[in-house]
Amino acid sequence: MADAPQRPDLDTILGADLQAFVNNILHEDGGIDHFRQLLSDDQISKLESRRKLELVTRSGVIFTRERNISNILETTLNTARNLTNSDGGTIYSLEEIYAENPIDPGEIASRNLNFVALQNETMDTNLKGGDIDMMPPVPLEIDGKPNLSNVSAYCANTGEMLNFDDVYDADGFDFTGTSSYDEANGYRSQSMLVIPLEDHENNIIGVLQLINRRMPNGAIGGFTTEDIELVQSVSFPAAASITQQRMINEQVNLFNAFVTMLAQGLGEKSPHTYNHIRRVAALGESIAASLSNSDEGIYADVKYNSDEMAEIKLAGWMHDIGKITTPEHIVSKQVKLQFVMDRFEMIIERCSSKMKDYKIEMLQQQLAASQAGATESELLALRNECDNKTSLLEKQLEALFKANRGSEDMPKEQIELVMDLASQSVEAFYKTEVIIDHGFPLLKSFALEPHVAPLIDDREKSNLLIKRGTLSDDERDQIKSHADRSWRWLMELPFPRKQKRLPLYAGAHHEHLNGSGYPNGIEGKDMPMQARILAIADIFEALVANDRPYKEPMPLSQAMNILGGMVKSGNLDGELMKIFLQSGDYMTYAEEHLNPEQIDDVDIDAWLEAYYVVPEPPTK
Ligand SMILES: [Fe+2]
Ligand SMILES: [Fe+2]
Known part of the structure; x- marks a missing residue:
């Protein structure tokens, strides 16, 4: 009679490496089944228990680490x-x-x-x-x-x-x-x-x-x-x-929604500011993604995970949060004479009054002349003189209308025009001022004794003489203070450990690599990559935006040249600009947000040749 087949002794076969065996067969589909015929019920039961324990343990590790529901x-x-x-x-x-x-x-x-x-x-x-x-x-x-x-x-x-x-x-x-x-x-x-x-x-x-x-x-x-x-x-x-x-x-979504709502609240006052914030957040995110995906250049090792990407986007949403308290008439100042509202109308009124004075004066002169026996042509000459003065003032007003709009560099003849008009005066019987009533601007006129007033008063004159843009120095300082507020306010928020540097990323978007930025003048290696990214996104968006009430949309190539100049002068990070250009992110953005006539050719090689400077990398 043949001997009954001997059951193998599991411990003997596998020696000390039982663990490895169990692991191996667990990783094969139906692994245990292959051995089932060879093993005793007790051995099978042990392996089953081991398998189940392993399954529960492994799932526990996944439950602890996995974040996707x-x-x-x-x-x-x-x-x-x-x-x-x-x-x-x-x-x-x-x-x-x-x-x-x-x-x-x-x-x-x-x-x-x-x-x-x-x-x-x-x-x-x-x-x-x-x-x-x-x-x-x-x-x-x-x-x-x-x-x-x-x-x-x-x-x-x-x-x-x-x-x-x-x-x-x-x-x-x-x-x-x-x-x-x-x-x-x-x-x-x-x-x-x-x-x-x-x-x-x-x-x-x-x-x-x-x-x-x-x-x-x-x-x-x-x-x-x-x-x-x-x-x-x-x-x-x-x-x-x-x-x-x-x-x-839920907490993250609530916080993000809250931040978006703050930006939307700002948009209620100034729609283009909300658009700016939303576009800078998206642009910052796409530049960061291109940087992270790039395996070339001095930033080849910079890689961002999903948390870090979310952080950059959030910093973009928060970067101009300090503008909440900047008065709307400054944030959206369309023309130089806008102090709460455009005062050009008041200058028109004064000029109209002046034109009437010309006429009254002319009629008085004609009356006197005709009483003195003046000829028809002498009377006509007086009328022509009045017409000429009126027409000159009309032309000056037209030119002043243009001077009231901001420009990159105010022409000399506009300056002379303002000085000329400011030196002229008119008889006035009232004074009009803008007052704020329950948050709304109102024009209020005060009756005064007849007096002589300049066609353009001192405050109007100093605003009309603003050489670049529409903002006075004081208004520019008020706008600039938003960066300091964004930074300080964000520092007050108890950000989670992983986002402790977010206030720096958002607050430093007006800082420059060469230390010429604001509010803290940080420079070089201290300026984090995320703030460098937002600085580029911020300026690019502002230059090419086509929804600003105070400026005309700029062609793409001109914006790139301005950014190039800022790279060359050490303000912006050249390597990031290179990535921005070579990734095509700027074109994707342009196609989505710019007017077709703004999208002209940008010669990337020529740009790099003209402007690229190797930046000092950030330490953190
Ligand atoms: Fe800003
Ligand atoms: Fe901004």
Whole structure:
């Protein structure tokens, strides 16, 4: 009689390396099955326990580290299926949709179970993410009543677990979807376990459904108490991890929305300021992405992860937050004479009065002349003289209209014009001033004794003589102070550890590498990359913007030359400008935001030849 085959001694075969063996077979699909025939029941049981422990441990590590909620849910489904040896499964997340009701902001309009992952080994199905968007969500209420006919909805509504040995024998639930799926695909759904995913406050956040538990002999069996406990050993930590991640996401979303709302609030006063902020944030993000993707040049090693990218974008959204307290008539000062409102109208009034004075004077002269026996032509000469003076004043007013608009460099003849008009006077009987009434500008006139007033008063004169743009020195200082405010205010916020440098990134957007910027005059290596990026985005946006009330849109090539000059003079980072140009980010931006006539040719090689200077890299 032949000897019965000897069972191998697992410990002897594997020696001290049992751990490696277990790890190896665990990483193979059906690894344990290959050895099943060779091993004793006790050995199989030990390996199964080891496998399950490993699965639970691995999922725990993922739950701790993973931040994507869909990935956490998918891991939960994978692990639960592996632990119970289920053929298929589905995992849903519970979504609450709020009604937009200002009287009851927390009112829930509807609740659904959304498919996150769906797997079936026999049917070779593994759907998740975008693949699954076509699956309609399962409503938790139908016609205002809890949906108790669908097993997953029942589980989510009641918090009860459901366990069916055979769904075809189950009463009280609608399995028509399951049976039509079976019929269409030649499948047979049998055992089913439906478990709620509950957070630490017993709120249901999702549902896990497992189908067809395969027994060692290949037959389908019902889910056991041990199966349920094993699944719960994964579903509880998964729910805790999801809840924690949701809370983090909610805080981050709330903060981001708050920052956006502040910028929008600023936009209520000055729409172009809001547009500027939003565009600088997007531009900063795209320059940072191009920098991070570039493997060439002195910044080849600079790489940003998603947190760092989000930080740059947020710094962009916050960079001009200090403008909230800058008066609107300064932020949006369209013309030089705008102190709260444009005073050009008042100069027109004075000039009209002056023209009437010319006429009165002329009529008085004609009367006197005709009484003295003047000829027709002498009287006409007096009239012509008056007409000439009137017409000259009209022309001067026209020219003054142009001088009132800002320019890059005020022409000499405009300066002479202002001086000339300021030296002339007119008889006045009242004085008009702008007052602020309940936040709105109002013109208020005061009656005065007849007096002689200049055509252009001292304040108007000094504003009209602004050589560049429309802002006086004092107004320019008020605008500049926004950078200091942005910086100081942001320093007051208790940013999380990872974003402690954000106030610097946002606050330093007007700083220059050569120390000539403001508000703190930081320079060189102290100027962080993120602030250098925002500095470029900030100036580029301002130069090419086509929605500023005080300036004409600038062609792309001219803006690049101005930025080039700033690189050459050591203000801006040349390497970042090179990346900005070579990545094509500037063109993508131009196509989206600029007028077609602004988009002209930028010769990148010539630009680099003319302006590129190697910058001093930042230390942090
Ligand atoms: Fe700024
Ligand atoms: Fe800005």
